[in-house]
Structures are given as structure tokens and as C-alpha cells.
């Protein structure tokens with residue numbers, strides 16, 4: 611990456627005077643290379659990857675812009691996406707991240723974001739979950755959306771990746787039975803972060819909750835809550851504060867694994883290992899629940 615060139619473009623766009631640039635690589639990203647880039651007195655956060663992945667950064671921008679527009683929770687403001695040679699990049703506000711937000715503040719902010727609704731389920735563009743494509747074609751029917759674009763999509767990938775027939779067959783049986791989990795429950799199409807594990811949330815220097823690296827779409831708010839419980843536990847203080855602002859249906863506990871199965875199947879497709887066996891166990895429990 612020619613940082614001088616990027617800095618020239620950014621300063622021209624923002625009307626700021628040209629300034630000295632300094633880029634420092636950061637550790638921690640799962641998918642992309644990440645940098646802290648100082649341009650004069652301004653500091654940006656930049657992620658880079660191969661040029662063919664520009665649509666991934668454009669979709670990340672669309673997600674961050676949508677969350678930003680909700681005015682519910684802090685996300686980095688995106689300044690620019692583009693390509694330089696064979697590298698794609700996204701440039702955004704650098705936020706000094708410090709630990710975790712208080713559970714009550716996070717709950718309040720996420721509930722407010724989840725109150726931003728759309729008439730349909732989906733999103734204006736497709737995006738990625740990890741590095742896997744995530745289809746967001748709008749649908750009026752949540753069960754159909756989850757069947758086709760979430761579980762069905764990952765099962766198709768698992769089949770192509772050569773996972774055992776046990777897993778694929780059980781998965782298809784579950785997909786056929788999806789309606790059983792929604793007999794008395796009609797979710798709204800809430801603005802979701804979409805990939806809300808603990809690594810994608812923090813607090814800023816003032817303690818405000820911050821979320822980043824989203825895989826946004828409009829869907830059941832329970833899907834975000836479930837993901838928060840998949841690799842961690844937001845705790846009872848979080849849930850109590852959340853429920854005050856957005857009631858959680860009593861059937862959530864039953865659907866939680868249905869929603870998390872999507873991420874476990876995605877991990878199986880991305881990383882293999884024990885995730886295939888974990889997905890099969892989850893499917894069997896769901897089929898018998």
C-alpha cells in the first residue's frame with residue numbers, strides 16, 4: 611500500500627491540508643490486514659485485502675453506515691473504500707478501544723438498534739460472515755429467509771465441502787421442520803449486527819459501547835442475542851436491561867441454537883475440525899426439542 615497516495619486522496623476528499631503519514635500494522639484481525647494510520651493529527655483505522663475483495667469492504671461500509679444511521683450505538687465512521695493496485699482497502703475512524711462496555715449500556719444501545727426495523731428481512735447488499743458469502747436477498751417471510759439464505763446455504767456449502775451424509779441429511783430434516791420453531795412467534799425485521807461475538811464489541815475511552823466488523827441484515831433480534839451467547843455470555847445484567855427495552859419471547863431459548871447453528875456450520879465450512887460434529891449434535895438436539 612502506498613500510504614502517501616492514500617493520504618493524498620483522503621486529505622483532498624476532506625479538504626484538509628496534505629500532511630505527513632505514518633502507518634503501523636495492528637495485530638488481531640481474522641480476515642484482513644489492519645493498520646493504524648496517522649495523517650498529520652488525524653488517526654484512521656485501515657483494513658486491506660486483495661483487490662477482488664473490494665465488494666466485501668463496500669458491504670462492510672453499507673453495514674457500518676446503516677448502524678451509524680440508527681443513532682443507537684457507536685460504530686466507526688467510514689471515510690473511504692477503494693483499490694490501489696491489487697489491494698482493496700477500507701478507511702474508517704480510529705476508535706481507542708478499551709475493554710468492555712457496561713452490560714446495561716450495551717443492552718440499551720443494542721435494543722435501540724434492534725428497534726430500527728425494515729418492512730422485509732434481508733439487506734440492500736450481500737455481505738460476508740467470516741470470509742463466507744452471506745446472501746441477504748429481501749424476503750417477506752423470516753422462516754423462508756432462514757431456511758434458504760442461512761441454514762440452507764451453509765448446508766449446501768457443507769455438502770460441497772464433503773461433510774458426512776449424516777450431517778447433511780439431519781440438516782435438511784431440520785430445515786424442513788423450521789416452521790415448528792415459529793408457531794406462536796412472528797419476529798420483526800430488526801437491524802442486526804449479524805456477527806456479534808465478543809471480539810466485535812468493546813467500549814470507547816468514555817465507556818460508550820462500540821461495535822464493529824458487522825455482517826448486517828434485517829432479521830430476528832434473537833439472532834444477535836444468540837450469537838452473543840455462542841462464544842461467551844453477556845450475563846444476566848445484560849439480559850435484564852435488554853428485556854426492559856425489548857421483550858424477549860419465552861421461545862428464545864429453543865430458537866437460540868437454531869440461530870447459532872448457522873455460525874457453527876459456517877465455522878465447520880471455514881475451519882473443519884470439531885465444528886462438523888458440534889453442528890450434528892446441535893441439529894439432533896433441535897430435531898428432538
Ligand code: ADP
Nearest residue numbers: 638639640641642644655686703704705822823
Ligand atoms: P477483521 O475484518 O480482519 O476481522 P476487525 O474489523 O475485526 O478485522 O478488526 C481487527 C481488530 O482491530 C479488532 O478486533 C479491534 O480490536 C480493532 N479495531 C477494529 N475496528 C477498529 C477501529 N475503527 N478503530 C480502532 N481499532 C479497531
